[in-house]
Amino acid sequence: MSARSFCTSVTSPDGLSRVLREIRGAVTSPTGGLVFVTGPLVPHLHTLATRVAAAWKGVPTVLVPGSGVLHERAELEGVPAASGILWSGGKVTPFALGDAEDSPRALGESIGQALGARPSTALLFHRTEGFDTSLLEGLATAAPSACVFGAGTVGAGGVVITADGEERLARAVGMSIKGLASPIVAASPACRLVSELVPIEEASGGLVLRLGGRGALDELSQCAPGSSNPGASSPLVFAALAESDDVTEDGRPRFVVRPVRGIDPSRRGVMIGADARPGMLMAFAVRDAQTAKADLETMARVVSKNALGAAPRFALYLSCAGRGQGLYGAPDTEVRILRQRFGDLPIAGMHAAFEISPREGRPSRLDLYTSVLALFRSPS
Template sequence: MARSFSATCGPDGLRHHLADLRSAVPSASGGVVFVSGQLAQRASSVAELVRSTWRGTPACVVSAAGVLSERGEIEGDTGASGVLWSGGRVTPFALPERAEEPGRRLREPLARTIGHRSATAILFARPGAFAPEMLEALASCAPGACLFGAGTASGSAIGVTSEGELLEGPAIGLAITGFAPPIVDASPAARLLEGFHPIEDVSGGVVLRAGGRPALDLLSAATASLGEPPSPQQLVVAALADPLDPRGGAAVPRGEAAEPAAALRSERYVLRPIRGVDPSRRGLLLGDDARPGVRLAFAVRDAAAARAGLEGIARQVSRSALGSAPRFALYLSCAGRGQGLYGAPDVEARILRQRFADLPIAGMHSSFEIAPWAPGQARLTLYTGVLALFRAPS
């Protein structure tokens, strides 16, 4: 059993919605509450409200740029959404503020919660304070776990344990065991402008050469069709894909493709901002993820690609769930999508509702996304929608 809600409301209205959910799911095992606007600024008070209203139920309170459910999306206003469910064992956990050896410090506490193959870890990280190596530490602690999540709008997420303890840190997670792992997929709101090129020369996060050419020349060639200069809606970003498999072909393809255009669309990649340009060396500042061997392309934020991508992953997730009983879903969508991208409200909520009807869904507009990559592995990315469908085997 699961129930969701979303509403434009203040603390009193939120209390009412939380109480309604608790009445509808009396044997709840876990929940998530997303809050935006003034409620996000008062996340500690919201956590106290969740602790008292959902007494004994582990949960997580997450500040967001906006919130959503199967009913619609709330942007630019104070609002809340959430889901409460029964089934499985839910354990909130916090990652340490600083850890010289994050893997060692995390191994013992996480081994008790997500240290086996059927575990799921949902992670909500504070912007600017979450080190990507924490994802590697999580992978080493739980190599078979399903890992995904998102970045908060500001401040830390707050975990509420079943004993009523409040947990804070650069990243707060919910570990779920004893429940079928969710079906998770992700899709970027971007259109690739050209193919991928292996990075050959990097210095201090500045990519100097890729595909036998200066990186800045590659960017100029890729964006030539966008006009001079590109419009504000045509935000150009870097797309990074894994090195080619030694046997030839993409390292982690999404599926078989018969033609080059389809193969390009099926490529799995993460988006990174272009942080700067080095004209003297014809280089681009892309950060530490741009390493020799990693493949580089350029993409533009695109509403049509975002819509088609979400429709595609919703269709694939729905097909993958055949033979099981869907219980609820979480959808974590970048704040750079939404009405600002589509020019209309509720576009993504309508796509999800058309595919999943009245399935309880809760989600947020996030500062960045943590997208699944391989069993026990995830990557930070931008302008991405992450959909997770939880179900019970039938």
Template sequence: MARSFSATCGPDGLVHHLAELRSAVPSASGGVVFVSGQLAQRASSVAELIRSAWRGVPACVVPAAGVLSERGEIEGDTGASGVLWAGGRVTPFAVPERAEDPGRLLREALARTAGGRAATAILFARPGAFAPGMLEGLGAGAPGACLFGAGTASGAAIGVTSQGELLEGAVAGLAITGLAPPLVDASPAARLLSAFHPVEEVSGGIVLRAGGRSALDLLSAATATLGEQASAQPLVLAALAEPQRAPETGAAGPRDDAAGESGAAGSAGSADSAASVRYVLRPIRGIDPSRRGLLLGDEARPGVRIAFAVRDAAAGRAGLEGTARQVSRNALGSAPRFALYLSCAGRGQGLYGAPDVEARILRQRFADLPIAGMHSSFEIAPWAPGEVRLALYTGVLALFRAPS
């Protein structure tokens, strides 16, 4: 059993909705509440309300740029959405601010809360205290765990334990055991403008050469394809993919290891390969005209493949429709219970030019399934078993279900 809510409201209205959910799910085992606007600025007070209204139920309160449910999306206003469910064992966790080795502490927290069992970990990270390196080797803390999450709007997420303790830190979230791992998939709101090319030369985070050409020349060639159809200020991004693996030979002949990769953080066909290529989006932070280079940061290492993409509403809509369709197909034979949807704040009405576009897509696919979610500062998207990557302009959908 699960119930969701969303509303434009202040603290008094939130108390009412929390009480309604608690009455509807009397044997609740866990919950998540996303808050925006003034409620996000008062996350500690919201956590106190949850501790009182959901006494004994572990939960997490998450400051967001906006909130959403199957009913619609709330942007640019004070509001809340949430879901309360029964089933499984839920354990909040948090990594302290200014920790000496936050990545290690996060792995230890997951190992402690998962207890060696199959687990799901939902991570909410505060942007100012989070580094992508914290995600490296995260699966080692809980082998086989299902991991996903998002970046908060600004403040820290707060866990509420069943004993009423409040846990706050650079990363906070929930570990869930005893419940079937959710089906998780993700898609970016971006359209590729070029093929992928291996990075050949890097200096101090500046990509100088890739695919036998200067990085700036590659960017210029890619953006030239935008032509007069481009918007006044198109947002052009770098798309980074893993190094190309050597082809394997088997009974069926040569095979490209890129083939069959799911679009966890993003996928698209490219001119250099008909296979689907998995990639993450990164901002172009600057240009070095004298060396014809692009400042992308430490992730753009030699061997990594680079392409260029533009933020695109049609691609975002089609990507979410495909993700929802695939997740729904994979859920056949089980009973969906509820879903979480974490969507970049760079999507929403600012991208589509209309409200509730993504909420409508989810409702069309899943009808009245309880859904709660947020508009996030970044996304923590599935990449491989036990691995996640920081993603941008991406929507992450997690469908929790029970065997039927």
């Protein structure tokens, strides 16, 4: 078998060791692994790393804490649990980088230099604290041909276990994967637009003043759900930002979700942050379960279509902690959609603090309330 995934409720390192040994016995000549943990297991990452190194001896692995874990058959949230995947094929090189004094951009450049000039796939996990999008810009400058995706850890930073069994902790951990076909990676937001995407005409220091010919606060007040019924409870409203030339295969703008950080009534402005710049498109949006499911179904269909003619080996699925059962009101909603499309393909992943998705010819981007699917295939 070229890959094997697992997902289990487990309360102790000993319980995880048994699962890891079983997975190791099912994969011939493994070359890389990922283990995701949640709940009370997170404070015991060092002990868990020792168990992973023993059970998967000689296999470079990254151990990642999240708010939930998943594989192709289940999502486990709110319980002590672990999931993961072990695969054969390709060359995996782990990294753990980031001293306290490194700026985010300098850290990104260090990661890019570690990846090298040759095209590669880079899986990146970063602590929530201290993350800045300038890291992704620095990484793209140093390694412009790398396909970079990943997520934000929850509760602690990740741990790298090298092929020699050495454990490394850092702000940013991950691995480069070479020798397999470049994965098909796509992202799916969980938000529904409640206004049209229109150009930002005026912004200052992250405060959007005018868009679409009117004050930003006027636009927000007009489109906010419940504005016509002040007594009704309203969902939280976010900003959706897009670039006019960044579109999906069916021509829809690819937007990123950002929180509304505040308002300035005197200037009729809405504070979004540095990502909101004049010339970009902006709308307002709310989390919506039906939209999230429909968009995920579309994304899975497109990824499956693009994989025709290649042999899928395994997939990684990184979803936002703001999705899952809290959004849908029922467990396993997203993995059921993936299973309907990909069957028994081994999949592993986590519920993350944030997501990182790649963009062709541009730096990877920070996503919120989004899921990222990466389908790995055999080399052609």
